[in-house]
Amino acid sequence: MFKRIVLLAAALLTVFGLGSTQTTRAQTPTPGGTLVVAQNADISGFDPHTLPDFPTVRALGLIYETLVTVDSNLKLIPNLAESWKFSDDGLTLTLNLHKGVKFHSGDVFTSADVKYTLQRILDEKTKALVRSNFIDIKTVDTPDDNTVVLTLSKPNVSILTALANATAAILSAKSAGLDLKDKKNVNGTGAFKFESWEPSQRLVLAANKAYWQAGLPYLDKIEIRVIPEEASILAALRSGDVNFAVLNDPTVATTIKAGSGVTLQRVPALAYHVLQLNSTRKPFTDVRVRQALSCAIDRQQVLDTAALGEGQVTGPITIPLYRTPTDQLPCYKPDLAKAKSLLADAGLSGGFTFTVIAASQEPPTAVAEAQNVAAQLAPLGITMKIETMDLNAYVKRWLAPDFDAAIALNGGSPDPHLQFVRYWTSGGNLNKVAALSDPKYDDLLGKGQKEVDPQKRITIYQDFEKQLASDAPWVWLYVGYEYRAMQDSVKGYIATPLNSIAYLRQAYIQK
């Protein structure tokens, strides 16, 4: 949920030119120069394993790299590991590392660094965000400098996707014992290295001249500035004070017009906008009431009014590969009559009143979504009161969980297991926020985690998705876009989802 949280981030392409990238490289790149990037909040520190907020993950994704990554179609592709293999029983994963990679400190990257990184993530004291994704790892062996063997306690297919998460970035073994929160100890393998940081103002990164992908990066420097208002970011782009920006708010992004000197790139996001119902509170304890809401709400209308149509209506699964077409999901065609009869069955034909919580700026569309949903529920006699608050207050209520309903933007992952496990298994750490558990869910998700056959895996998750849509513990609304806006002179950048701007390594400023 929110900007601050990422299940998985950073989509880097390994060997550039490889994969499904439609590179528009008609001219030869002009190397050199400083690219000024703007985002709406500052980084919160330098430890890539413990900081979940979007601005930090985005910036550190230029400095640190992961073993594997995903391409723009969310397919897993090599990065620091050039190949990998699961054993037939699914209990060992062997990774072959890329040779000739160096850290910014000059040390050569080896299997010892991978071992240290995984141990650090697994150590509870680190407070690593993705620790729970790796607890099935029993041992990490390093037969030679370029091979890592992970032995698992039980089959776990999603561990490879977990390695692609930017908050599982590879650190140098020499970092052991150092305070990684300190800017003095920043040391990755990425295309850019740390130069200086002025809090609330700017972070400056310099090109890594020894980068392992030959010829990259083109830019000499990247300067990431903090401009809190997205409207001001746009103004800065227009004036030329900023070359490249990350935008979240569709009402701002859509004011960019073609031919204005600023180009807008959209990538469908995996994070989903959702109306969470609290199934432990009356009247949502009754599945018919939840279904009534799901049937009554015209999701396209929420999208059109709150986000100006910028996105796509979605079911519980947001990953294109696994997604069920929404017309096959129950209640995705608005049906007021059905909603009314469901409410009548539940003994609530006169309607009822409940309160929804929404964070005032996270996401920027939250309050607008709540307002439209409220208007749509009014004809059923349902009064939905809106309570807006700042993010901190919201997070506290959301976690408790202390709400009848909540408007949220929850993080997506390219692997459905990683996206669902924390909410919908009875032992998941956010299961009480999901407020509903069911043995059926545990069963389906357990199967999905072990299934090695891709096609069968898709079927399992689609079954799960239909089950969720029908039980309607939440009303899934839509997925929006991630926006990157740049001046027309910025070339070579490829927009990828999952909050990454790592492709700036092959961007250049046309002279």
Place this chain on the structure above:
Amino acid sequence: MRALLSNRSAAIGTGISLVYLVLLILGTFSITPYPPTEQHPQKSDRLQPPGATYLMGSDQFGRDELSRVIRGSIYSLRVAVVSVTIAASLGALVGTLSGYVGGWFDSLMMRLVDVFFAFPAILLALAVVSALGPGANNAIPAIAIVYTPIFARVARAPVLTVKALDYITAARCLGVPSWRIVRFHVLPNTISPLLITISLALSWALLTEAGLSFLGLGPQPPEPSWGLMLKEGRNFIETAPWLSIFPGLAILFAVLGFNLLGDGLQELFDPRRNT
């Protein structure tokens, strides 16, 4: 009343205030072209510029901007009026008492007033509202707290002056009870500065409320207040400027009205200035 109308500022101020009173009545009973929170989600109704259907245009939900400006008056004006009433009564009480009693009580009260004075106003209001949680009425205590010290000072000064006058000393010597002295000699002297401050404080309170709403700490959507409407319209300032202009003008004229009224009162009570 006739005196009030004979002064140009006061007359215009009264006129504007009356217009807003009408708005307030219309808003309270939701007598508006459309219900103020009614959405018209069809594309042809959303973000429409001012025209025959929507006199002041419509917003992203197809809500009528005019209806929302009218309805918004009840939140913006109510918060201003109630909070200033509280601040004025409380401040006048503290100020008069403290000035009249004097001694350690006066010192204590004035130190307290200093504390609030030194605290940056908007930050204090911001912290108080954040603590109470946003809501239509939670801005009231926040703004009242911020402006009470001003009234305490305004009320205290004339008390000190009056207290030192010979006839009061005489009255005291004659054994006239304190409350009589306060009621018949002290209070009348504090009325005119208080009235002037009230009309000015109304305009400040309105601006503070707008600022708080602008930061999202006012009434909860979908109910409108002018500050909230400005906040909601901000990202549309290029594509739908009417969403920023009309609520902005509503605030501007309300503050203008209160200011003019204050000016008029000042001129009436202090004829020297009315050259």
Place this chain on the structure above:
Amino acid sequence: MLRFLLQRFVTLIPTLVGISLLVFFVIRQIPGDAIAARLGGEAVADLTDQQLAEYRAYFGLDKPLTQQYIEWAFKIVRGDLGYSEVRREPVLIAIGKTYPVTLELTLVALFIALLIGLPIGIYSALNPNGRFDLLSRVLSLLGLSLPGFWLGTLIILVLSLFFHSAPNAGLFTSIIDNPLRNLGQIIFPAFTLGFAFSASVMRTTRAVMLDTLAQEYIRTARAKGLRERAVITQHGLRNGLIPIVTLIGIEMGYLLGGSVLIEEVFALPGLGRLIYNAITQRDYALVQGGVLFAAVNFVLINLLVDVLYTGIDPRIAHA
């Protein structure tokens, strides 16, 4: 004089204690704490109870409130305002970086206010109820009535759309690095702030000039055949200075703390925005230190004004 100053300083102490109590306890009434602020919901859920306890200890949130206050107060007496966990630097350093911006903003705003307010105020007092007087009154009413954040937004829009200029593209240039660029960045927010202030300057000047011009000695001066210019500058303005200085003092104090919205709208890295962000991030040390600093600043400016008074008008007793 020295005794007067000393006296004023002693009365300052209870005020400061009051302010510190107020800020300390009010900020803690706001729901949500620094941990949620830093990590967000899904991440906090990933922490074990023990990790959460460690975090609380790290932020000093595990002790009773009164103890936290006393420890904080003792640190302040030693000149230590605490450490901002969000910015990862001492509070004093954070204030040191942002205060100059706000001070500059305030001073330029003040300058603009005087530039607009003084001449118009004087001129309209010379021709009361004339056409110019009417214009000045409309202008001053506008200044008092325009919401600053609204005016600021409009200015940014106009600059961006018609001049393709964004004076505050996220990176504030200090006056030492590049004075010209700095001026370009500070002038618009300063105008927004100064325009509102010019209204009070205009009105006070006008009122004071009307008062003094009606005095006997002015008539005498005129009768003596002094030129009008000399009458105004030598007699009128000098005597009208005291109320204007008072006003400037009060407004300076307010401007410093009250520039929050303007700094936010124009993205200036000033003290007001520093404190505002600290409130939303529950960065207690920074809120406490920042507000205390702003308050001390306000009090000191007022003290300075009092001292100036006695300089201008020796009749004022050191009471």
